[in-house]
Amino acid sequence: MSEETSILPAYIPPKARSLFEPHRLFLMAVFAVIIFCAAWFMRWDWLPRYGGRLAYGVWQTLVMLFWSSIVGFLLAVPIGLVQVTGPRPLAWLAKGFCSIIRGTPLLLQLWLLYYGLGSVFSQYPELKSSFLWPYLRQAWPYGFVTLMISFAAYEGEVMRGAFAGVPRGELEAARAFGMGRFTMFRRIWLPRAIHRALPTLAGETVLQLKSTPLVATITVIDVYAIISRVRQDTFLTYEPLLLLALIYLCLTGILVAAFRFLESRIPTREA
Amino acid sequence: MKTIIKTVALAIVLGTAALGVAQAQEVKVGFAAEPYPPFTSPDASGKWVGWEVDFMDAICAEAKLKCVITPVAWDGIIPALTTKKIDMIIGSMSITDERLKTIDFSDKYYNTPTGVIGQKTDKFEATPAGLKGKIIGVQVSTIHQDYATKYFGPGAAEIKEYQTQDEANQDLAAGRVDAVQADSIALDAFLKSDAGKCCDLKGYVKDDPAILGQGVGVGLRKGEADLKTKINAAIKTIRSNGTYEKFSKKYFTFDVYGK
Amino acid sequence: MPSGLELLSLSPPGWGGVMLAGLAASLQLAVGGYLLGLLIGIGGAFGKLYGGPILRDLLEVYTTVIRAVPELVLILLLYYAGTDAVSQLFLLVGLPAVDISGLAAGIFVIGVVQGAYSTEVLRGAIKAVPPGQIEAARAYGMSPLQALRRVTLPAMLPYAIPGLANLWMIATKDTALLAVVGFSELTLVTRQAAGSTKAYMTFFLAAGALYLLVTLVSNIIIALIERHARRGMPRTG
Numbered sequence: 001m002s003e004e005t006s007i008l009p010a011y012i013p014p015k016a017r018s019l020f021e022p023h024r025l026f027l028m029a030v031f032a033v034i035i036f037c038a039a040w041f042m043r044w045d046w047l048p049r050y051g052g053r054l055a056y057g058v059w060q061t062l063v064m065l066f067w068s069s070i071v072g073f074l075l076a077v078p079i080g081l082v083q084v085t086g087p088r089p090l091a092w093l094a095k096g097f098c099s100i101i102r103g104t105p106l107l108l109q110l111w112l113l114y115y116g117l118g119s120v121f122s123q124y125p126e127l128k129s130s131f132l133w134p135y136l137r138q139a140w141p142y143g144f145v146t147l148m149i150s151f152a153a154y155e156g157e158v159m160r161g162a163f164a165g166v167p168r169g170e171l172e173a174a175r176a177f178g179m180g181r182f183t184m185f186r187r188i189w190l191p192r193a194i195h196r197a198l199p200t201l202a203g204e205t206v207l208q209l210k211s212t213p214l215v216a217t218i219t220v221i222d223v224y225a226i227i228s229r230v231r232q233d234t235f236l237t238y239e240p241l242l243l244l245a246l247i248y249l250c251l252t253g254i255l256v257a258a259f260r261f262l263e264s265r266i267p268t269r270e271a
Numbered sequence: 272m273k274t275i276i277k278t279v280a281l282a283i284v285l286g287t288a289a290l291g292v293a294q295a296q297e298v299k300v301g302f303a304a305e306p307y308p309p310f311t312s313p314d315a316s317g318k319w320v321g322w323e324v325d326f327m328d329a330i331c332a333e334a335k336l337k338c339v340i341t342p343v344a345w346d347g348i349i350p351a352l353t354t355k356k357i358d359m360i361i362g363s364m365s366i367t368d369e370r371l372k373t374i375d376f377s378d379k380y381y382n383t384p385t386g387v388i389g390q391k392t393d394k395f396e397a398t399p400a401g402l403k404g405k406i407i408g409v410q411v412s413t414i415h416q417d418y419a420t421k422y423f424g425p426g427a428a429e430i431k432e433y434q435t436q437d438e439a440n441q442d443l444a445a446g447r448v449d450a451v452q453a454d455s456i457a458l459d460a461f462l463k464s465d466a467g468k469c470c471d472l473k474g475y476v477k478d479d480p481a482i483l484g485q486g487v488g489v490g491l492r493k494g495e496a497d498l499k500t501k502i503n504a505a506i507k508t509i510r511s512n513g514t515y516e517k518f519s520k521k522y523f524t525f526d527v528y529g530k
Numbered sequence: 531m532p533s534g535l536e537l538l539s540l541s542p543p544g545w546g547g548v549m550l551a552g553l554a555a556s557l558q559l560a561v562g563g564y565l566l567g568l569l570i571g572i573g574g575a576f577g578k579l580y581g582g583p584i585l586r587d588l589l590e591v592y593t594t595v596i597r598a599v600p601e602l603v604l605i606l607l608l609y610y611a612g613t614d615a616v617s618q619l620f621l622l623v624g625l626p627a628v629d630i631s632g633l634a635a636g637i638f639v640i641g642v643v644q645g646a647y648s649t650e651v652l653r654g655a656i657k658a659v660p661p662g663q664i665e666a667a668r669a670y671g672m673s674p675l676q677a678l679r680r681v682t683l684p685a686m687l688p689y690a691i692p693g694l695a696n697l698w699m700i701a702t703k704d705t706a707l708l709a710v711v712g713f714s715e716l717t718l719v720t721r722q723a724a725g726s727t728k729a730y731m732t733f734f735l736a737a738g739a740l741y742l743l744v745t746l747v748s749n750i751i752i753a754l755i756e757r758h759a760r761r762g763m764p765r766t767g
Contacts, residue, residue, distance in 0.1 A: 023583045102699075103745035104738045105706030108717050112734035115438065118445035119730040122469065128446050137447040139431075210600035217710065219431050224602070228346060229432075232412035235373040237350040237614075241607045245599045252598035304712035306726045313722050315542035317551060341632070344712035347606070351712075354614040356635075437725035466728045 042239050050230055057223030058247065064212050064222060068144055069205055072151025077190070079152060080159025094156065101153035106146065107214055114142040114218040143215030151208050158200050162193040198266070202259035206252055223247060297339050298498075300327055301357035301490075304342035305435035308460040309522050310363050313342075322527075325518040326380060327361050330489075333505035333514075346411050346434060349374060352492055359498070360490030363454065365414045367484040375493045377502040379486030382529030384475045385415060386455035388462065393449060397474035404428050408439035408448035415452045418482045423452075444469050452476065456527065486529060537729050538736055545723040545733070552719035553740050556705045558633065559715060563640025564701040568694075570641060571648020576678075578653050589649065596646035602707050608639040609711045636708050636715075644701055651693035655686040687759045695752040702744055716740060 079097065082090045101109070121127055121136065135141050166189055174184040213224035223244065230240040302319060306312035310323040319340050331338035343351045348364075351357050352374055366376045387397035387407075395401040403426040409416045411432045419430050431448055433439040440461045443451045451458070455475065461467040489502050509515045510528070519527055540546040574593070577585050596604065613630045663685055667677040709718035720737040724730045 021583065024587065027584065027587055099745075100738075100742060104741040105703040105717060107706045107709060108720070108734060108737055108741065111717075111721060112731075112738065115441060115724065116730040116734050118441060118447065119728060122445045122466075133446075137445075139447075206598070210602075213600050213602050217434060219433060224600075225432075228411070231350070232346060232416075235349050235353075235370075237354060237610050238607070241603060244603050245595075245607065248599045248603060249595065304714065304718060304722070306722055312726060313548070313719075314726075315545045315548060315723075317548045317719075342712050342714055344710060347610075347711055350610050354610045355617055356610070356613055356630075356632075435725065441725070441728070441730075464728070 038242070042242075043234070043236060044239060046230055046234050046236075046240075047243075050226065053226050053229075054223060054247075057221065057226035058251070060220075061209075061212050061222040061224075061251070064140075064144065064147065064215065064220075065205070065209050068147035068212075069151055069208050072148045072208075073155055073201075075148070075152035076155035076159045079156030080161075080163050080193070083156075083160040084163040098153045098157050101150060102157070106150055106211055107217065109150070110143065110146045110214055110218060113146050114139065117142070139219045140215075143218060143220045147208065147211060147215065150211065151204070154207070155197070155201075155204055158197050158204065159193060162197040163189065165196055166192045195266070198263060202256060202263075205259070206255055209248070209251060209255060298331070298336045298359065299341040299357045300331075300338050301343045301348050301351055301360045301362065302340055303345035303348060303362045303435070305345060306437050307363065307435075307457060309456065311361075322519065322522045323361050323363065325521070326515075329509045329514050329518060330502060330505040333508050334501040336501070344434070349412075349490070352490060355492075358492070359502070362490070363457070363487050364490050365484035366486060366488040367414060368481065369417075370490075373493075375491045375495070375499060376488035377491060377499060378506055379488050379529075380506055381527040382486030383527060384455050384478075385418065385452065385483055386458050386475050387450050387452045387473045388443065388458050388470050389450040389473050390443070390446070390469055391471050395450070395473060397452075397476050399423055399426050401473070402427050402450060405449040406431060406447070408433055408442055408451045410434075410436045410439055410453065413453075414483050415454075418476065418479065419452050421482065422476070422479075441466070456523070537723075537727055537732055545719075545727070548719050548723060549716065549733075549736065549740070552714060552716040553744075555633070555713075556702070556715040556717075557744070559636045559640055559705040559708065559713075560698075560701045562633075562637035563644055563705070564698055566637060566641025567644025567648045567697070567701070570645025571652045574645060574649030575652035575656055578649065579656060593646040593649050596643055597650075601643055601704055602710060604643055605639050605704075605707050605711065608642055609635055609708075612638050632713050636705075636713050639708070640701060640704055643704065644697060647697050647700070648694070651697065652686070652690055654693070655690035656682060658689040659685045688756075688763055691752070691756050691759055695748075695756075698748060698752070699745060702741070702748070706741075 079094045082094045086094070127133060127136070170188055170192065171184060174188045179187065212222060216222055216225040216228060219225075227240045227244040230236070234240070302311050302323075307321075309321055311319055311321045314320050319342075324340075327338055327340075341357050343357060345362065348357075348360055348362060349370070352360055360374075363381075364370070364376075366379060370376070387402070389395060389405075395405065399422050402423045405423075405427050406429045407419050407423055407427050408431045409419050411434060416430070416432060419427070424430055431439075431442070433442070436453055436457060439448070439451050439453070440458075442448050444466045450473065455472075458472065462470060462472065489506075491499050491502070515528070536544060538544055538546045538549075540550070574589050578589050581589070613635055616630055659682060663681055664677055667681040668674075672680065705715050706717040708715055709721065712718065716737055720733050724733040727733070
């Protein structure tokens with residue numbers, strides 16, 4: 001087997017070096033001037049009017065990110081597992097699922113689910129009287145499901161590698177201790193695999209964060225949608241988008257810091 | 272190794288070729304990159320067809336301009352104009368005071384009332400009282416969005432904003448919104464289509480010229496008086512020499528120019 | 531769905547021809563953007579490894595910002611800002627105004643985004659080349675450029691290929707995001723075709739199949755390239 005090639009070149013935080021080298025101070029001064037110019041010469045008078053809505057949008061983005069990642073990860077575990085040890089048909093099914101999701105653009109999947117299913121629904125009027133309809137007529141379930149599926153497919157591929165990479169000896173030792181298959185899975189295999197997958201999790205979650213604004217194209221209100229609203233109300237080209245970039249930059253930074261904290265809490269002693 | 276260098280060299284050549292600069296004499300006409308029948312919609316051969324395409328051909332011929340259709344996303348069409356990605360907008364864009372702060376317009380070239388449609392089984396009127404508690408679909412950054420937000424917003428359950436008119440219509444057919452507010456001609460085209468069988472016109476909204484504007488004009492960059500004069504003259508000419516009437520007859524049984 | 535296949539036929543009234551044209555536009559964007567990204571990446575990787583402190587920090591800012599902000603936002607920003615900047619630049623040096631085609635703007639956008647990732651992939655690959663090999667090349671009297679061309683680049687290739695292959699897959703999928711600015715690539719023409727005919731499922735599934743086809747063909751080609759680049763290397767794993 002060749003080396004696992006599916007790991008995405010995700011965000012890797014820069015190494016911390018001394019911030020106070022002379023050229024750094026110079027660069028910081030230059031950036032400060034640029035930021036000052038941007039604040040001074042561009043139009044920001046719209047900001048107070050949208051402050052509340054922006055905060056709400058950021059919250060929606062984070063909620064979307066959090067739940068789609070958690071549920072996606074829970075799905076990724078069986079998807080990874082059946083590819084390593086499951087029966088052939090199930091393994092093929094999981095592999096096919098991963099290939100299809102990873103081989104097509106997320107935007108297309110989103111539109112297929114929302115507008116494609118929407119066109120199917122209009123053919124079945126009886127659906128509208130069912131108890132599911134209040135959910136099916138909203139946009140966020142489609143955004144959530146698409147994001148969740150995408151996370152499951154990408155992380156499923158990582159989990160496959162992680163399950164396969166747990167040393168045989170550890171599993172044999174567990175068996176020798178008289179553990180049943182399920183106990184062995186619960187106590188040894190799964191925790192060891194998750195431990196191995198953890199370093200990629202930060203990167204995958206950042207990628208997931210960067211995918212969330214796509215749901216705005218199917219009328220879900222997130223921070224991107226609020227900024228689109230600002231763009232349309234004010235006809236400004238750059239200012240709202242620059243603010244949006246800054247917001248995502250901060251969110252990514254917080255996410256990476258949170259994962260670093262999490263990883264520091266878990267003892268590592270990788271062979 | 273030689274092959275790699277050759278590949279890289281080829282890549283550079285191809286890259287610069289792709290960045291090649293087009294002729295500056297052309298006028299790039301921005302269309303909303305979406306089906307908006309009967310005004311502008313792409314057909315199965317990739318060409319744009321509709322009333323506004325005929326209108327564009329007529330005024331460009333009259334003003335002796337070489338016009339090239341450039342599809343742009345509707346919600347970015349004004350930034351595209353101001354950053355010179357396109358030179359004018361022919362996209363059923365109404366002349367409003369709000370837009371006039373950022374861009375310029377030619378004289379109006381058509382004007383039609385605004386309508387509201389809904390499911391046939393659902394009886395209501397196109398008034399704030401009738402739309403109370405309904406979910407209303409509108410296209411983003413349109414006069415309809417502004418109007419619906421102001422008049423129906425307080426009573427309605429939700430104003431849903433769609434990137435394209437077509438998607439708002441689609442969601443009405445799918446039952447995800449209860450009503451759609453838009454230009455009455457565009458709605459009429461939808462109601463006549465297969466997908467529009469579900470729905471009918473609930474009525475026209477009460478006019479508010481401050482929001483709904485004074486008709487549809489060609490969007491232009493500010494400070495391009497030359498082009499504006501040419502376009503205005505061309506509109507006047509095709510109105511008076513019968514060209515306007517001739518191509519309009521293909522689409523409408525009434526005068527779209529309005530009052 | 532009535533006459534689903536008829537809608538996909540290559541000549542009107544089928545929309546197949548339009549969709550293939552969209553696919554061609556997507557591929558053009560992906561290839562152009564990928565190659566531009568590779569050029570930026572080679573420059574960026576060498577800048578990060580051998581450049582001065584200021585260059586290194588600036589490149590760090592570039593790669594960090596690009597990789598932390600959603601591609602969709604970057605595309606919107608660069609799509610307008612890129613054209614604007616070029617026309618301002620031309621105005622500044624007194625050249626006549628130019629039109630930048632949508633394709634060039636699209637390639638520029640994808641290239642700048644890809645460049646940040648390429649920089650990281652290539653930097654890692656160059657670092658994986660044993661420094662002794664490069665030093666030996668220099669000791670033979672090769673100029674830095676010669677050493678780069680004859681030793682560093684070929685030696686790092688096997689390390690870089692998995693990452694670069696991944697970037698190509700990302701490039702093909704990122705082109706879909708240009709639908710949001712109205713560029714007529716595969717995803718946008720699919721949406722237009724679907725909207726015009728109301729056969730949403732048919733067209734979105736067809737487009738999905740086309741993207742998958744691109745992925746599958748790419749996988750085969752990448753496997754061939756990888757085998758070629760790895761010849762003479764010990765088998766791993």
